Amino acid sequence: MTTNIFVNTDKFIAGMTMKNVAKLEHNNMALHVCENTAHVVDNRQQLADFLQCELNNFVCAYQTHSAHFHQVTLADKGRGAKQLETAIVDTDALYTYEPDIVLCTFTADCVPVIFHNKINGLIGVVHSGWQGTVKEITLKLFEHLTQVEQCNPSDFHVQIGAALSQEKFEVDEDVYMKFKDLGYADDFMYYNDQTHKYHIDNQLTVKKQCELAGIPAEQITLDRTCTYVSEEGFSYREDRKCGRHLGFIVRKAD
Incomplete structure (x- = not known):
C-alpha cells in the first residue's frame, strides 16, 4: 500500500495515497479517470483493507471545482465508493461527525485539505484547486463549521x-488577478520576467485561509511534495490523462 500517513492515533487516521507504478493503473484511485473501473475499485479495496474497514464505509463526491460542501450522514455511507453514479454530486468538501466513515477527496496537483477536531470528533476533507481556492472553499467551510456547527476553530x-x-x-495574468483580488495572497506569488508568467503557491494560500478562519498556524501542517516533480505524484499539468491521489480521514468508533 503506497500511502502517506499524516495522522494515526487511537481516534483518527488520515493520509493520502500516492502513485505507484507497480500497482494497477499506477494506484489510480479515481473512477472518473480510469482505464478500468475494476482496477480502481481494487486499489480502493486495498486501502480499505489497510484501514481495516469495508469499502462501503467510503464516501466520495463528484468534484466540480465548486465551493459547495456537504455534511455526510450514515445515509451517505458507500456513496461513490464503487460507482461514480452514486457519488455526492457537485461537491468539493465533505465533513461528518459519524465514526467509521472514510471521507475521500481526489487530487492531481490540486490541494487536498484533511482535518479533524479533537474535541467533538468532526472530520473533513476539501478539494481546493486554484478555482476552489479563489472561491475560498476552505475558508467558507471553516466559517460554516464555526458559525453553524458551533466548532471552536482552535480545536481543528x-x-x-x-x-x-x-x-x-x-x-x-487572468488567474493571477483572481488570487490578487483575494487581498491576502500577494506573499505567495511572484512574476517570472523570462517567461512572462506568474507563479502561485496554492498550498500557502489555502493555509492562509485556514488561519483567517481562526485555526492556529502551528496546527496546520504541509506536505511540500510537488505532484509534478515527484515520482509518487499524479500531475494533471504533466499528463491530462493521469490518475488521482485519494486523501482520506476516518474517526474510529469508541
Missing part, C-alpha cells in the same frame, strides 16, 4: 497534502 488540526509546487504552478 489541518493537514495540507501534496500538490503542485509554486515553481511548477505558472499562470497568466
